[in-house]
Amino acid sequence: MSTQKVTLRVYRGDAESGELQDYTVEVSEGMVVLDAVHQIQATQAPDLACRWNCKAGKCGSCSAEINGKPRLMCMTRMVDAIKTAEGGPILVKPMKTFPHIKDLVTDVSQNYRNNKKITPFRPAPKGPDGEWKIFQYEIDRAQEFRKCIECYLCQNVCHVLRDHHEFSFAGPRYMVRAAGLEMHPADQGDRIDQLKEELGIGYCNITKCCTEVCPEGIHITDNAIIPLKERVVDEHYDPITALFRKVFGKKAPPNPAP
Numbered sequence: 001m002s003t004q005k006v007t008l009r010v011y012r013g014d015a016e017s018g019e020l021q022d023y024t025v026e027v028s029e030g031m032v033v034l035d036a037v038h039q040i041q042a043t044q045a046p047d048l049a050c051r052w053n054c055k056a057g058k059c060g061s062c063s064a065e066i067n068g069k070p071r072l073m074c075m076t077r078m079v080d081a082i083k084t085a086e087g088g089p090i091l092v093k094p095m096k097t098f099p100h101i102k103d104l105v106t107d108v109s110q111n112y113r114n115n116k117k118i119t120p121f122r123p124a125p126k127g128p129d130g131e132w133k134i135f136q137y138e139i140d141r142a143q144e145f146r147k148c149i150e151c152y153l154c155q156n157v158c159h160v161l162r163d164h165h166e167f168s169f170a171g172p173r174y175m176v177r178a179a180g181l182e183m184h185p186a187d188q189g190d191r192i193d194q195l196k197e198e199l200g201i202g203y204c205n206i207t208k209c210c211t212e213v214c215p216e217g218i219h220i221t222d223n224a225i226i227p228l229k230e231r232v233v234d235e236h237y238d239p240i241t242a243l244f245r246k247v248f249g250k251k252a253p254p255n256p257a258p
Contacts (some may be wrong), residue, residue: 003028006082008036010048014102021045022089027078034062034073037104049103060151061229064104065093070213085194095156108152114170117198118178122189127149138185138227144223145180146217148173154210159239160203169203172220179224182231192235195228204229240256 003026012021023044025036034052042046052062055074062073067084068091081090089213098106100233126132154172156159161171177198178191195201219257220225 009089013094031078060149097156097162119189132186153213169200
């Protein structure tokens with residue numbers, strides 16, 4: 001099996017200070033960036049801090065910025081990283097949006113605090129037969145949002161958080177979670193006021209940067225954020241719709257199957 005030597009330029013340091021440091025690794029067929037980082041830990045820098053877990057693109061732990069683009073290290077092949085480096089070293093940095101802890105590890109705990117703000121699932125009463133009547137198209141609509149692996153790449157690229165540090169906005173990941181609950185056909189929770197006030201949905205100006213980096217292909221902007229914005233507008237700025245909702249309830253009964 002042929003190998004080649006490649007230079008990784010990895011950020012080393014803590015919250016106080018740091019710098020980029022070069023490491024040479026032996027790259028073989030099929031390697032991903034996480035493999036190269038593990039090789040550095042094993043042979044050159046055992047104190048290199050890196051968060052990872054499944055190495056299968058399903059836990060979201062190994063998020064980083066590779067050649068300037070937010071990616072999962074376990075899903076970024078070295079051959080692709082070499083190409084995007086355009087003849088230079090492969091640049092590996094921690095996510096920029098979150099407070100830095102050490103090397104490639106950042107503090108993402110703010111996301112968990114945002115998660116606690118969201119009203120949890122509140123089931124509607126079941127029918128006379130003890131079951132909910134749910135159509136497949138309703139399941140399909142909400143199921144997309146269950147694919148989120150909480151890698152926080154969408155949070156990292158959101159310019160409201162990244163550039164403006166406006167943490168009154170919960171971020172795209174929590175718009176996805178709210179959408180998954182709001183669009184669940186058996187849920188009766190009401191999160192419209194939360195979206196407007198606590199979660200700050202009004203800060204999002206739908207640039208779709210979050211959708212572009214999602215490793216699970218979730219249409220965050222089109223299928224989650226925009227529909228939620230429409231619901232907030234209906235509730236707070238459309239007097240006719242607001243009256244209808246007060247009289248008939250938050251969610252209408254399911255439509256007949258198409």
